[in-house]
Amino acid sequence: MKAWEYVINTAMLGTDKQIPSPADLPEEITGVAALIDASETADKEVKFLQKAAAIYNYRQCGFTPLEQKELPVHTASPETSPYCTEAASAILSDILNEEPTALLGLWLSHCHQTGKILLPDVLPAVLDVALKDKSLQPLAVACCGNRGLWLSGLNPSWDYFSTVSDKELWQTGKPDERAGALEKLRTTDPDMAREWLQQTWPQETAASKADLLKTFRVNAGAADQDWLESLWSEKGQKVKEEVVYLLKRIPGSSIIKLYEGVLREAVMLKKEKALLGMMTKVSIQFKLPSRIDEAIFKSGIEKLSGQKSPFSDEEFIIYQLIESVPPAFWEQRFEAAPAQVVQYFEKYAPAMTGALGMAVSRFKAASWMPYFLHLDGFYVDFIDFLNPPEQEKYLLRFFKPDPRNAIHYALQLKQEWSADFAITVLREMANYPYEYNRASFNKHIRLIPVTIINQVKAIEPKDLNLLNTWAKNRDHLLKLLRLKQQTLNAFNA
Incomplete structure (x- = not known):
């Protein structure tokens, strides 16, 4: 329409440009344009705006909707589960108004457990909340029934109804999706998860290698040790740091053996006869060997204790080593059961007892935990056990x-x-x-x-x-x- 082009051009270039002749205007608005032009009080800018309004309304009224015959009609499949009660749905509406996702999760959980589904009128609101909080998505899918599945096909934002296997996510997913799939597999089949990463390792970037290795914090064990030890030659610093972190949590790794070797020389349990042999005097003595492998300090053990530390530099090194070896090491070193080892530390080396407790946490030594519950230290990792x-x-x-x-x-x-x-x-x-x-x-x-x-x-x-x-x-x-x-x-x- 030339008239509309005139409006656009004039708005951009100014009203001094040539105005359209009546022949350029639709017949239906030429009369209106003539009345506007005949006005003696309006300037050309006002006349332009009045004509633009008339042309715009004519243009809007002239559109007809697109007609497409034989448009397919999709409807939701019939529901196979019963709806929740009206009373339960009313409570759900109140919960949605308060926006507590934890309470919504509780509601959906009970709805699912009782085999019910949501009433149709609340589906969009629940689907939107689950879009923002992914932890709710499995329950939302379970409680929204076939109508929810149908709605998800009409709104791309609700595409979480479609299920993708973990293996497919690993092969084609985004970085966070691949890491999530690998971490999930580590919980059920750590050996298979390691094989997945080994297969793609040469193609991974340095950043993705470090992120994917973090998933090995789930169920890291002796089976991972050989492969992790082979990654010492990796160039990426973050990769090396993660390898060290993991190996320091696997009993029997080269790092742990290095620590244990130093502690064998540095910590001695001495038992001496006293009072004419009628009593035994027990003590724990600490003394670092004169030479320590520099790899100890490259693995994260600090040399200096700091000005405000209650430990000397030597004591601080020993403290760090004690918290970095499996508690079972002391069973062999002291030839004593866990309860006795804890008593030795508590009585003869109380300043080092916290380090032993940290080792119990780090290596998840559940059988040792009861002997620390009465002590002053707060070991948060104990809680889950x-x-x-x-x-x-x-x-x-x-x-x-x-x-x-x-x-x-x-x-x-x-x-x-x-x-x-x-x-x-x-x-x-x-x-x-x-x-x-x-x-x-x-x-x-x-x-x-x-x-x-x-x-x-x-x-x-x-x-x-x-x-x-x-x-x-x-x-x-x-x-x-x-x-x-x-x-x-x-x-x-």
Whole structure:
């Protein structure tokens, strides 16, 4: 349409350019254009804008929609599972309004466990939330039924319904998808995961090599040792650092043997007769050998303790070596059972007991852990090896000396807290209302039992200046707990 071209050109070049003649205008608006031109009060800019408005509206009204005959119509397959109840769906709507993904995960989990699916009207909202939080996607797929599958074909953003095998992701996926597939396989078949990476290793970039090697932190073991030892010649510094990290966690590796060789010379358990042979005097003596292989320090052992360290440089080196060898080494070195070894350290080398505890954590020596639970050191890696009551009992020991750190690890527990433990944690949280706020409760509501609703109402911070802020957080927590309770009741959980 020439008239519309006139509008565009004039807007870009100015109204001093030649204006279109009536012949250039559609017949339907020539009369309107004539009236505009006849105006004696309007200048040419106003006349241009008035004509542009008339031409624009004419142009818009003149469009007709595209007609395509025999357009295929796709409909969702009939549902094979029953819908959840209207009451349960209403609770879901309330949860979506509050935006706590943890509570949404709980709702979807119970919906899936009872064999129900979502009512159609909430599908788009749930699919959008799962798009942002990938941890919800498996449950969303399970609970959205055939209608959800159908909707995913109409919106590319919801393409997570399509399943791709881990092997296909490994071969064709993005870097993070390949790493995820390899890490997942490491949990079930570490040998196969190692073979996958060995096959593609020559083609990997230095950056991808380092990232993919990090997946070997899952189930790193003796079977990986030979291949990891062969990677010493790699040029990439990050690759070498990751290789060292992994080998330092595999008993029997060349690095561990190097450490153990030094400790055999540096640490001596001496037993001497005293009081005419009627008693035995026991001591642990520490003395580094005069010559130490420089590879020890290239592997990450620091030479200097630092000005504020309670250790001398020599003691600091020994401390690092003790925390870097498997605890079983001391069973052989001291010819004693784990309980006796811990007693030796605690009584005759208390400053080094923490290093032994760190070694227990590093090498996941579960049989040694019970002998450290009563000691002062806080070994966070022990928590995963304890049953739920023991986890809470262990964490409770550290709430007085270090409440914020204890809360941090309490929030990482996998199971719902007991009522007494929950009250203890919340009482401490009340003292830090800016840190443990609405967003924090949204994220961790799965941990807090609904049985403590009445007790939560009475929790207050020690500093009354924080009461107003905490009260807002507490009200939000109570709302979440009620939604959680309603969810459990809706599914008879």
